[in-house]
Amino acid sequence: MGARLRWRKFVSNFMLTMTGVCAFVSVIVLFLILGYLVFNGGTSVSWNFFTKLPTPVGETGGGMANAIVGSAKLLLAASLFGVPIGFLGGIYMAEFSGSTIASIVRYSADLLNGVPSIVVGIFAYSLVVLPFKHFSTLAGAFALGLMMIPITLRSTEEFLGAVPRMLREGAMALGASKWKTISTVIVPAAYRGILTAILLALARVAGETAPLLFTAFGNRFWSKGWGQPTASLPVMIYTYAVSPYEDWHRQAWAAGLVLLGLILIINILARTILSRGIAVPRG
């Protein structure tokens, strides 16, 4: 009996240690990724990288200024398209809708959220690129905006729903109309949470590459307007990484470092704002 118990205790300790090892291995990947990017890309992030256009093939130097601006334009247009739909749709879900409509919308949003990003690209291609007959910044922004909708919608619904009932009742008791209550009491009470979710959605689509391949396409020069194809950081990383040129690899690392840095900073900021706990007082 003693031997058996000792064995059981040994198994217990061993397996529990192993779970710790699993957790350690899983988390260490993040630091390996960061370390590799800093090690390989750190020296290539220079002033030129942010201000110069890509050089022709074979010529070293140059930067990714057009891709940085392109990504910013794509994200701006994507937010202008995706955030209002998600936000206002979320308000409807939380405040106005009956349960049938709510579950239909919720189901659609979850479906949309699970669609592989490459399929979103196909959709944007057939809806925006084909009718206009050329790749464009707007098509890329449409694809990215589409991916922001479900996250914004579901979190708006969730955070509005978490606003304490008392606030609602207080406003109503003072004679405010429903819309007045929503716009001056409920949304302000939940805005931190919603803002966090929107930032996270933005960070997520900022790194998306697949939906841009055949919508925003790519561009070695400055994009001439919203109707023209544009370069973007993720697509640049992809093209440069699979190219055979040493100098392009170097720049891919630099671009990767810049992109990941931005995404992680947005994530950390958003998550610390949320976790401060003042976001949603639960009632």
Add this chain to the structure above:
Amino acid sequence: MATANPTLQSPGPTVGSRSFFAKLKEGDEIARLVTFVFAASVVLITLLLVYELWVNSVLPRQKFGLSFFVTQVWDPVMDEYGALPFVYGTLVTSVVALLIAVPLGIGASIFLAELAPPRISDTLQFFIDLLAAVPSVIYGLLGIFTVVPLMRTVIYPALNKPLGFLPIFKGPSYGVGFLTAGIVLAIMVIPYIISVSREVLLSVPRDQREAALALGSTRWESTWKVVVPFARTGIMGSIFLALARALGETMAVTMVIGNTPKISASLFAPGYSIAAVIANEFTEATGDLYLQSLIGLGLVLFLLTFVLNGLARILIIVTTQKGSKVAN
């Protein structure tokens, strides 16, 4: 008339007695209509997405029918398209990814939910969340420049020498291939498995653990024989979720799978996946049949992830509700 909006949830006795026009004047009805339009547009967009995929893939459906999935030839020159190599590549890489990611992910989530003090658990979960935010093109970049060389110099010799007689470890390695893609995919989906499984494990009521410990089981026995089985369905859900991610993953796979439409038993051989072929050939697809075959592949991918995501959600909800029911 007075009940123009019978589903109004908010309290307040005045709401029901106000007339439609009074509400219109105060903006309530306008707000309801405007927000409704936006909510409805989400449904419309989703329907439109399915519709576009369906009508734009009609040609290969008519020409090849179901044989599309069992044909090995992918020849744009002869206008012959079969999806089998891509379906094979997608499935093999996803299975490899799950074989690596599931034990690691579940192990880590057990540590986070059962063992680690809340503060450490939350900190680690924060890093896991950050890991889930790393874009796939970054994983691809690291895949090309670190996993591929590692494959050639370390993993291939280690597996091929002792196990080379097995068909799956036979043959030469070029660095890129099914196994490389599977490894990169595994790293990518681990955060999803951990986050969901941890949540599911945390929802297991406390008395389940205490009862097991009181009966004299060790810490591990109570975890493995009581807590994990209790959360089994939810953990399955997290695995389905990860599988859906792995199937639809594009960039990282495209960068390390080798992009060769071939079916090989060896995991070291280069292959191709559904998402990768769409990414690579979509802009070059010249003929209608070519383009529509690619869109057809997109439809397949969509349906696969649709089913898996649906299943995952049901399983996760069932488990977490079971937890709260027993607790009450």
